[in-house]
Amino acid sequence: MADKKQSAPEKVEKTSISRRNFLKGVGTGTVAAAVAPTVLIGAENAAEAQTGEAITSATIQLDINAKMYQVEVEPRTTLLTVLRDSSDTSGNRVDLTGAKLICDRGECGGCTVTVDNKPVYACMMLAIDAQGKQITTVEGLAEGDTLHPVQEAFIQHDAMMCGFCTPGFIVSAASLLRENQKPTLEEIKMGLSGNTCRCGTYPFIFDAVETAARKM
Ligand code: FES
Ligand code: FES
Structure with a gap:
């Protein structure tokens, strides 16, 4: 794993968006129209609130199989959607389709990946919650040509x-x-x-x- 890290493409510049702020931002447009924005949503979002512009997506970095991916996600985007159906911000498909979308509600385990070495249903985890964690999919288990x-x-x-x-x-x-x-x-x-x-x-x-x- 350490070797993979060293050979991984250069890491993108690190930014961190908290789930709290991200989800808070989603409601900005609605809140701004109804009440005093700076009180409820904080000074950092005041500019967006005053223009009525809602934050509906954010760019995050995910460490998947010891490689950094920069992706744009919505608050509702699951980790599984990023793995299977997303492109990075350069337009390259993430294309890690080993984890399967079957039940999409945390019952079958077909989408299992590990996050910080713990098995997780990727269909039940928001992508934004996977920031700063080590994600391993089935594609990341082999060491080069040597299968796990x-x-x-x-x-x-x-x-x-x-x-x-x-x-x-x-x-x-x-x-x-x-x-x-x-x-x-x-x-x-x-x-x-x-x-x-x-x-x-x-x-x-x-x-x-x-x-x-x-x-x-
Ligand atoms: S797709 Fe069945 S648990 Fe995720
Ligand atoms: S569901 Fe077909 S092999 Fe398990």
Whole structure:
């Protein structure tokens, strides 16, 4: 991971926008029309308030797979939307489509990524809340051409059918094994309980995680 950091493109200039200020800014136009703006929204937004101009987007930086991305987001933009469906401010697609949009409501785990090494449903996290954190997607698990042991084990055990759930399971399993290198079967089941496979490949998935654990 450290090597990747060193070879990553030069980091963009750091700016930080708090969720509080960003969300506050969204309502600026409405508030300005109704009440004294500087009292309610603060001096920093007074200029926008006086012109009635609402802040509807902001440019933020996200550290994804040890590479900095500068993206423009709306308050409602999820981390998953940035990964799958956004371009950076230079017009280059982020194009990290490993995390899948399936339920879009925090139930299936198909969109699982890690944020500061903790598994997170990317469909349930606002992009602005991911600022300043290390985001890792399934694309960031391999080291160059060397797959992560969990990825190797999924191939070895043919632990997929349609494959839609697979990236989420792999990210969750890698996260589990980072915390617990010798999990029991029950611990594996518990660790992956936030992920759902509609094709019912669970026995193969659990076997794959046990195999990966032995190799790590
Ligand atoms: S798509 Fe995010 S949990 Fe299902
Ligand atoms: S392999 Fe199809 S949903 Fe899991």
